[in-house]
Amino acid sequence: MTTVAIDPAREAPCNAAPRAPCNPAPVAPFHAMAISRAAHRLSVEGRPVFHMEFGQPSTGAPPRAIAAAHARLDSEAGGYWESPALRERIAALYRDRHGLAIDADRILLTCGASPALALAIAGLFCPGDRIAFVRPGYVAYRNAVAALGRVPVEIGADATTRYQIDARHIEALDEAPAGLIVASPANPTGSMIDAAGLAALAATAARRGVRIIADEIYHGLDYGAPAHSMLEFDPDAIVINSFSKYWSMPGWRLGWIVAPPGTADHLRAYVGSLYLTPPTLSQHAALVAMDETDVLEGYRETYRRNRAHLLDTLPQLGLGRIAPPDGAFYIWADVGDYTRDSMAFCQKLLAETGVAIAPGIDFDPVEGHHFVRFSFAVSEDRAQAAMVRFGDWLGRQARPYAKNTRRSTPS
Ligand SMILES: Cc1ncc(COP(=O)(O)O)c(C=O)c1O
CATH class of the missing domain: 3.40.640.10 (Type I PLP-dependent aspartate aminotransferase-like (Major domain))
Known part of the structure; x- marks a missing residue:
């Protein structure tokens, strides 16, 4: 059987040579998804879980947008x-x-x-x-x-x-x-x-x-x-x-x-x-x-307060090496005093406290083994409760890589 391949560049049929077998490009998994799956398993077991692993607002769409969707669903076929x-x-x-x-x-x-x-x-x-x-x-x-x-x-x-x-x-x-x-x-x-x-x-x-x-x-x-x-x-x-x-x-x-x-x-x-x-x-x-400015700015104010809270709390816990979070809803923090395996750090944190955060290796395969990412797109109550748990837990962890083993606030 002969096959005719279409060369899209010329939009004309061409007799392409049979393709050699190839391996599709490897795509690294998003490790935060594994953390998230483990967090959901904990929830099913009835454990309290604090989701700070994904960059997704916990608020949902503005209420008027949801109402508009309901109305459309009832009135049109939606092609x-x-x-x-x-x-x-x-x-x-x-x-x-x-x-x-x-x-x-x-x-x-x-x-x-x-x-x-x-x-x-x-x-x-x-x-x-x-x-x-x-x-x-x-x-x-x-x-x-x-x-x-x-x-x-x-x-x-x-x-x-x-x-x-x-x-x-x-x-x-x-x-x-x-x-x-x-x-x-x-x-x-x-x-x-x-x-x-x-x-x-x-x-x-x-x-x-x-x-x-x-x-x-x-x-x-x-x-x-x-x-x-x-x-x-x-x-x-x-x-x-x-x-x-x-x-x-x-x-x-x-x-x-x-x-x-x-x-x-x-x-x-x-x-x-x-x-x-x-x-x-x-x-x-x-x-x-797009016109729900008051609601959306309200969400942003929540993130602003969460950001201030984390920027205040994390250095007090000894995590002072933080990227400047001018925007978005993340804090990228160096946990290098504690670990060279950010995934293991996040898994242990989750298992022992219910706080889910993302390991740095998702974002940086070279340096990310000693970074983690906190997403603060959560309610203020959740952010504050998560920080209390995180702080208590971190205080019990060894700091095998700390240059100075005395707990201090690095600049
Ligand atoms: C920087 C950046 N770009 C793109 C995306 C993809 O977003 P979505 O496909 O939900 O629009 C994300 C999601 O977290 C992101 O952080």
Whole structure:
């Protein structure tokens, strides 16, 4: 039997040579999921559990958004659909937050930032392209780039650059990558890049021919100066965002991508073949959620208070080496006095206290063995109760790697 392969580049049939067997790119598991599964098992046994392992708001969508979804469910069939009103409303967000005029046609709705990232990588980069991002960074960057046959390039950063990429990192690369993923605020650190830093990155990337993917999923969740969009500095940046964080709708699976000028139709063709449209109900709810400012700012105030509480408490417990959490809802803390195995540390903590946090190895395979990430997107009561348990527990742990075994507050 002869098979005819279609070469998508030429859209003409070609007689491709039979493909050699290959091993799909290995994708590392998200270890926080194992922690979460163990935490759920404890709940089933009736043990109190404090979920700080995932970056997901515990609040749920704004009540009026939920009511809108109920009403739609009762009144319409809900077919394949991309909401023009929602795309216009998202375009208005760029006008209001950043003073940018973005044509709504450039906004493509996705099933969250995760598919938006996959769409950007698959649709705007070629197999074998090198795509860089900072380490520590969100686990899916490394995995999605590798899974899609592009080459991950990790750029290690530390406290000297607030765990962020800066223009000097890009200058220092002998071979410029095809792409660079930038997140500000970032996961797992919450640290942000200011306007000057973003402008310098954009200029260096443009000069070296590097296309930027800006993951702006934590926009809206900042606790000092507001976040800038990469589009203010690089009008060709690929921007991804989502309703999962600020709008507190992770389970509704809705996000978007701002396609660089001239690429929207090309990307829309990918959307049509990869997932058609995001859930209709979620689009109706999100349109309402976008105007629920009082509710959403209330959520942010809770995170602000939790952040202050953790920033106060953790150093008192001896965990003072903390990344500056300018935004998002995370604290990235160095637990190196206690462990060189962050997964074992998190498993023991969970088993003995019910407090679930994420091991650093999810975000940094090199240094993450002595870091953990706390997610404070929980109620104030839960955050405070979790810190009491954590503190009592930590006080009973040995510090085999501490330079100074006296308990103190490192700077
Ligand atoms: C930095 C970052 N980008 C993207 C995502 C994916 O979010 P979603 O697919 O829910 O929109 C997450 C989720 O935690 C994240 O932290």
